Amino acid sequence: MSPLLDIRSLSVTFRGEQAVRAVEDVSFSLAEGEVAALVGESGCGKSVVAHAVAGLLPPGAAVSGAVLFQGRDLLALAEREMEAVRGAGIGVVFQNPSLALNPLHTVGRQVAEPLRVHRGEKKEQAFAAACRALAALGFADAPGLMRLYPSQCSGGMNQRVVTAASTILDPPLLIADEPTKGLDRDRVADVAGELGRLVAERGTALLLITHDIPVALALADRVAVMYAGEIVETGPAREVLGDPAHPYTRGLVASLPENGFVPIPGASPSPVDPPAGCRFHPRCSFCVDRCRTERPALAAAGRRLVRCRRCP
Numbered sequence: 001m002s003p004l005l006d007i008r009s010l011s012v013t014f015r016g017e018q019a020v021r022a023v024e025d026v027s028f029s030l031a032e033g034e035v036a037a038l039v040g041e042s043g044c045g046k047s048v049v050a051h052a053v054a055g056l057l058p059p060g061a062a063v064s065g066a067v068l069f070q071g072r073d074l075l076a077l078a079e080r081e082m083e084a085v086r087g088a089g090i091g092v093v094f095q096n097p098s099l100a101l102n103p104l105h106t107v108g109r110q111v112a113e114p115l116r117v118h119r120g121e122k123k124e125q126a127f128a129a130a131c132r133a134l135a136a137l138g139f140a141d142a143p144g145l146m147r148l149y150p151s152q153c154s155g156g157m158n159q160r161v162v163t164a165a166s167t168i169l170d171p172p173l174l175i176a177d178e179p180t181k182g183l184d185r186d187r188v189a190d191v192a193g194e195l196g197r198l199v200a201e202r203g204t205a206l207l208l209i210t211h212d213i214p215v216a217l218a219l220a221d222r223v224a225v226m227y228a229g230e231i232v233e234t235g236p237a238r239e240v241l242g243d244p245a246h247p248y249t250r251g252l253v254a255s256l257p258e259n260g261f262v263p264i265p266g267a268s269p270s271p272v273d274p275p276a277g278c279r280f281h282p283r284c285s286f287c288v289d290r291c292r293t294e295r296p297a298l299a300a301a302g303r304r305l306v307r308c309r310r311c312p
């Protein structure tokens, strides 16, 4: 069976005074109903991948490769066709919920809007469905919430409002970019739990973008670890994050508080001028001469793929 989402050799460069090579040769697929996480340090290209899939890159971005969704290449669609896919086919919940919401419209109107726009539903019917969707996300007083404006809600509430609006058309794919960012630890568990339940109940595939490894482990079947625009390791989440093979993944896991907070030495490279050879080589304690000049391919190692010549 062909995957629901099949990202093939995606590269994204932002043109400007200096070209920013944000994403390089990323291939990744997602089956129907599968939950996969994209993890990695700030600036590694996670959101750019999400924006490329959702057709939300700025016009100046140079994009190559293919993003096949239900067999259609989204990169080849006109903006109007892409708008139809967004919402009905792909729901998106981005990093900052307040940017996704209109401050002048009530919560109810915004959660109901996709039903009105995409399905032409009448106001009463759409509002009733919106109210049920908010109740299903754990709001005890959904009718009261419907009448509030985003500024009257907390960040966490708005995050769930955006989730309700993004999933009300029951899209087969949901992309959630840092859905737990900025929340305190208890709320992180709540939001992750709600998201997990929502996609499990509906059989929605989820592309979860997060820098939070425990959240990725709690929700994802599969994980792709990105470093400096590239995937460096991918495979079953428990295997990759429980017993990492790539030196970067090892460093990422060792830097978790529960593992002693051991930082990876050095800093992420500039996407304007990434290192030759393996992009991680300047920070890698396993580096040998070839790593400085030859870019390693993603090679199969059991059920995972690893971009490193020295391992497994």
Ligand SMILES: Nc1ncnc2c1ncn2[C@@H]1O[C@H](COP(=O)(O)OP(=O)(O)OP(=O)(O)O)[C@@H](O)[C@H]1O
Binding pocket: 014, 020, 021, 022, 040, 041, 042, 043, 044, 045, 046, 047, 048, 049, 058, 211, 271
């Ligand atoms: N519109 C843009 N123009 C120029 N550069 C951009 C643009 N959007 C992103 N970038 C650059 O692309 C790289 C990848 O950015 P991206 O937002 O995907 O990182 P990220 O992994 O999502 O990080 P974070 O965890 O902080 O959200 C960064 O170097 C960023 O500065």
Ligand SMILES: [Mg+2]
Binding pocket: 046, 047, 048, 095, 177
């Ligand atoms: Mg991001």
